[in-house]
Amino acid sequence: MIRQAAVWNLSWEQRRKLTGFLFVLPTVAFVTIFFIVPLGLTFFISLHDWPLFGDRAYIGFSNYSELAADRQYVKSLNFTFRYTLLITPPIFILGFILASLVRRKIRFVGIFRTIFFMPVVIGLGVSSLLWVWLLDDRVGIFNKILLDLNLVPKAQLFLGRPNTAMNVIILSVVWKTVGFTMILLLAGLQAISDELYESAEVDGAGYFKKLFYITLPLMRRTIALALVISVIGSVLAFDQFYIMTRGGPRNSTISIVYWIFNNSFTYFKMGYGAAMSIVLLGILVALTGAQLYILREKD
């Protein structure tokens, strides 16, 4: 009764604020429990020598200062950025082409949308295993086709050489994720009114003028979202390298998350792994901020 009275005694503005707070409370709780607290714990661990067994010891920022001397860490960062730079354009361009193809409501378009999107629902681990099998030198379909067409003299070890390994992994991930980018961009394309295109056509605009003066500018927010998601996904790449190459050949495909995993769960250097994770978070925040700044609406 007292509580009820207390609520009813609030002013309209206060009650409105309280209602708003109650609406966001589940999200605040969720973010706190699953992001803020783990992030704080990760930072806490990163300040310690934290082995799996035995005693842990506070070592300040030593784990962070060790990073600069870790050649594999620098190599993995470089590899991850190169991978991100190489994979982002094909995902985006192919996603845009597919979105344009399935934009119109024509016959069977739903079937094509489903087919293009289908790989997205497969787990990345499963799709990586599938590609390992497809690329196998003895039973893989790719080698069978290449050999039958006399395009190669003998079966190729696609995952056995650094460059080809990178290329086929990019191919597999584009196949797996392009459907998601397509759906994002499709939503952006469908939000543009047909009247705008009709007016432009009346003014004599061709395909490219419509693309560069109507479609792309009006899709700026959607493009930003698609790029941010794609870049974050690529910087955090792990499964495909862990399953398809195990970081090989000659440790040439160890992404930064793979290196964090190795340090944390193979060498059991939890503190060092946590320090790398915090630095990676900083890098991701900077990258995402830069993308959003570049693609911001300029009024």
Add this chain to the structure above:
Amino acid sequence: MVETCGTRCYLNRMSKSKQEDNAMSFGRLTKLALLALLVIAALPLAAQDDQINMTMWVRTISFQTQALVDEWNANNDSQIELTVIPSGEFVTKMGAAIAAGEPPDIASIDLIYTPAFSSAGQLVDITEWVRALPYADDLTPAHMELGMYEGRNYAVPTAVDGSFIIYNVDLFEQAGLDPDNPPSTWGEMLDAMRAIDALGDDIYGYWYSLGCAGCNAFTFLPFIWASGGDVLSDDYSEATITSDPIVRESLEFYNAIWEEGLVPEGASIDNGSNFTNAFAGGNIGMAGTGNFSLSRYKNEFPDIHFDLFHIPGKDGGTASFGGGDVIAIPAGTEHAEEAWRFIEWTLTEGPQIDIYAANGQIPVRLSLADNEYSREDPRFVTSGSALSVGHTPYTVVYNDLFNDPNGPWLEMLQVGILDGDIDGALELGQERFTQIMEG
């Protein structure tokens, strides 16, 4: 007078009657549930008086642990619940369980991790119990060594395996080689590989999985040991990769196999998935393997006639990698004595013969390697005797050095064998081994 009642009245009555029924049912159910709870709660109390319940963790390997536990449970008051943990997660889960104060009472651990556990004080000291065993000196030496830390015993062998070379008898005969006199030096092995390789385009002299770090620790290190060399110093304190000439020669030996095309090209990227499968294809002359694969070859590929020989040194001598699991009592258990009673029982002759040997597994006592079951198939005598020349590196960073697919061991092999850059491989191996060993 009969009371008239319309539909609504009838439904009300029905509803009221149902509520009463429900109330009665609820009351009865509550009483029953309370009674059941009391009985359930009393059961463990009663059981606790005369029965010890223990937990045992084992990694996913094909040894006969389940058979051992079943036999124990059938004949003892204390009971063991066996939990199988995926091999790749075993160490992490054990570490987490110990840190949380809830370790299993017994653990079957990959022997290479034992120094890491014992040096961190995570295992119960069982020295006095081990010393009291009349057959302590008969237990496989490599496993006993790995189970020790600073002169104290922390584990004993439970599942042992040694590496050796398996060879295809039919291919040997087709190539004009004498299958009864298999190679005993590297030179003889190379000659045999060349002869077998010449039999056809799809036939190869040898198989190694050069994308698999652990497979090559198991099968390549013994080539070095059998020749008197090693990649670690005698006290395991430093790497001897550049200073020991045998390491260079062994890399040159494996590089020659690669350069001459005596192995399928796919071997260069095999991550171990074909470690045993490759030989089962019937077109491979020789391959390194262990006892774990023999039953499979025998039962699933009866058309492949195979035999075994110990891994030879450059000019003779033999060696083997002592692999498998040791059994230990994690620190923090309340049932250490009963856990030891189980462990001690597993080492006795009964289970060693009736469960281990009867199921094609090597007994952990050397004197029992030659038994009624192994005598039925002399190949099991060869595989069992490999452990008499068995060796395992003793280091708390074994995993980082040898087992990690991104570690220095595999990278050194790939650079030296596949790229042919022996100098570069040795430098790289020495530098990264030293870096890891110095922490």
